[in-house]
Amino acid sequence: MTDRDETFAKVGELIAPFNKKGVELSEATTFAGDLEWDSLTVMDFVAAIEDEFDILITMNMQAEIETVGQLVNAVEDLRNGGE
Amino acid sequence: MTDLFSKFDPLIAERQALLDTGVRDPFAIVMDRVLSPTQAIIQGKETILLGTYNYMGMTFDPDVIEAGKKALDEFGSGTTGSRVLNGTYQGHKACEDALKEFYGTKHAMVFSTGYQANLGLMSTIAGKDDYIILDADSHASIYDGCALGNANIVRFRHNSVEDLDKRLGRLPAEGGRLVVLEGVYSMLGDIAPLKEMVAVAKKHGAMIAVDEAHGMGFFGANGRGVFEEAGVEADVDFVIGTFSKSVGTVGGFIVSNHPKFDVLRLVCRPYVFTASLPPSVVATAATSIRKLMHAENKRAHLWKNSKRLHQGLRDLGYNIATKEAESAIIAVLLPDQEKAVMTWQALLEQGVYVNMARPPATPAGMFLLRCSLCAEHTDEQVDLILERFANAGRIAGVIG
Ligand SMILES: Cc1ncc(COP(=O)(O)O)c(C=O)c1O
Numbered sequence: 001m002t003d004r005d006e007t008f009a010k011v012g013e014l015i016a017p018f019n020k021k022g023v024e025l026s027e028a029t030t031f032a033g034d035l036e037w038d039s040l041t042v043m044d045f046v047a048a049i050e051d052e053f054d055i056l057i058t059m060n061m062q063a064e065i066e067t068v069g070q071l072v073n074a075v076e077d078l079r080n081g082g083e
Numbered sequence: 084m085t086d087l088f089s090k091f092d093p094l095i096a097e098r099q100a101l102l103d104t105g106v107r108d109p110f111a112i113v114m115d116r117v118l119s120p121t122q123a124i125i126q127g128k129e130t131i132l133l134g135t136y137n138y139m140g141m142t143f144d145p146d147v148i149e150a151g152k153k154a155l156d157e158f159g160s161g162t163t164g165s166r167v168l169n170g171t172y173q174g175h176k177a178c179e180d181a182l183k184e185f186y187g188t189k190h191a192m193v194f195s196t197g198y199q200a201n202l203g204l205m206s207t208i209a210g211k212d213d214y215i216i217l218d219a220d221s222h223a224s225i226y227d228g229c230a231l232g233n234a235n236i237v238r239f240r241h242n243s244v245e246d247l248d249k250r251l252g253r254l255p256a257e258g259g260r261l262v263v264l265e266g267v268y269s270m271l272g273d274i275a276p277l278k279e280m281v282a283v284a285k286k287h288g289a290m291i292a293v294d295e296a297h298g299m300g301f302f303g304a305n306g307r308g309v310f311e312e313a314g315v316e317a318d319v320d321f322v323i324g325t326f327s328k329s330v331g332t333v334g335g336f337i338v339s340n341h342p343k344f345d346v347l348r349l350v351c352r353p354y355v356f357t358a359s360l361p362p363s364v365v366a367t368a369a370t371s372i373r374k375l376m377h378a379e380n381k382r383a384h385l386w387k388n389s390k391r392l393h394q395g396l397r398d399l400g401y402n403i404a405t406k407e408a409e410s411a412i413i414a415v416l417l418p419d420q421e422k423a424v425m426t427w428q429a430l431l432e433q434g435v436y437v438n439m440a441r442p443p444a445t446p447a448g449m450f451l452l453r454c455s456l457c458a459e460h461t462d463e464q465v466d467l468i469l470e471r472f473a474n475a476g477r478i479a480g481v482i483g
Contacts, residue, residue, distance in 0.1 A: 040447055043219055043238060047246070056253040058214075059229075059236040 008072045014048050027069030053079055106424045107431065109439040119143055120459045125436065131464055133454045134438035138411050139300045139381050140459030141331030141371045150370040151363040158362035167348060170359030178365040181372040182336055186307055186322060190344040193365065195357050197296055197325030197335030198224040202231055203351030204292060204321060204337055205263070209234035213259040216250060218242065220268050220446050222294060241446065244279045251287035260289035266298030266309030270445050270453070271404035272412030277313035285318055292321040300329025300375045301382055301411060326368045329375060334360050334368055381458035385411055388456040388465055395469040400482040404451070415452040422481050423450035429475035435468055
């Protein structure tokens with residue numbers, strides 16, 4: 001597995017407890033549309049991601065992230081200390 | 084072409100469904116006459132007001148009214164201008180002087196509303212390389228101020244010292260930091276653990292702003308707010324407040340000891356690009372603020388009222404958002420919108436007005452009846468309120 005695959009798998013694990021409807025996850029799965037998360041769920045989930053990877057995802061970044069794939073990319077970037 | 088209003092269709096439908104059940108619209112109440120800080124006539128009925136922010140009952144204070152009338156006579160009905168152009172009168176300065184004395188600070192800046200004070204501070208003090216770290220339950224004006232500016236915004240879990248510490252610890256070394264807290268959180272009436280939060284923010288080198296909208300007048304030996312009671316005055320960089328609650332009129336402010344504070348008058352757009360408060364308003368505010376310095380008796384009675392209502396409602400079997408009364412806001416939790424509106428309406432029909440609050444204003448999708456007490460509520464009024472809550476709860480089937 002590449003690093004990105006591992007990150008994707010880990011993100012999937014963290015989504016699971018909030019995935020009430022058992023939606024199948026892909027790169028294109030959207031948080032608002034497919035998973036139907038409200039802002040409170042998003043906050044709890046973001047906190048879980050931040051704690052797992054020891055990163056900070058600002059609200060500005062969150063506004064740009066709509067899909068699981070975009071989140072995985074953002075996590076990869078942040079872990080590599082990039083923008 | 085799309086109708087720009089079609090995005091609101093779900094909301095319109097939801098409201099219509101609620102009104103079709105025959106209840107009165109909780110967001111369309113009209114006070115026909117106001118008799119006192121605690122009583123009004125609503126649809127011909129004399130009603131006890133238990134849903135205002137008139138915590139200290141200053142709206143009908145004779146000295147306050149007199150000051151307003153005098154300013155209206157001497158300075159006219161409005162300034163028709165910005166604070167930085169033709170809109171600063173002697174009265175605006177006197178009001179800022181009263182705030183400086185009240186808070187014991189070097190600087191005070193009066194805005195046209197508290198909403199604008201938050202818009203102004205959040206949008207200007209932190210730039211695109213800076214960070215604002217805010218509580219998830221922050222007031223809309225704080226969120227909107229962040230949206231108006233360019234800073235990076237980080238949220239922490241409501242009132243969680245640990246979460247705040249963790250997030251501050253992950254910030255990059257470069258860039259300024261502002262931690263934004265509130266003394267009293269107005270939806271649930273809970274207070275912030277300011278001593279611990281301020282210590283954590285300081286440890287990470289952040290500046291600190293505390294919104295004392297619902298704490299002013301009531302908390303601390305001088306009525307400055309929760310931050311005074313928590314003993315952290317020396318470590319707080321900005322206090323934001325409003326005249327629309329304990330002060331009893333309208334307007335907003337920021338006080339600070341920062342030597343460069345006054346530059347904000349030039350750069351805060353919500354200060355510059357709007358008209359200043361009318362002379363009568365700043366005169367009533369200044370008079371009220373000076374009286375609030377010495378309102379120990381009112382503070383004591385307000386605490387007594389808050390504790391009595393909290394205990395009384397618990398005894399009736401209501402669920403309250405806080406275990407004990409932490410402020411003058413007592414938030415009753417109800418299971419859903421229908422029960423909340425039924426209880427609200429039953430209360431109104433018996434002559435008690437409370438605020439209904441629903442998502443998205445409330446955290447965690449809660450439906451609340453928010454009661455806020457006034458120092459002018461008499462013991463007999465609190466008895467009546469409890470009696471009427473007992474009846475309303477049974478009518479709506481929310482208590483046994
Ligand atoms: C915490 C908080 N901050 C700011 C405001 C805004 O105050 P104003 O009514 O003066 O705009 C309010 C009141 O709605 C508030 O509750």
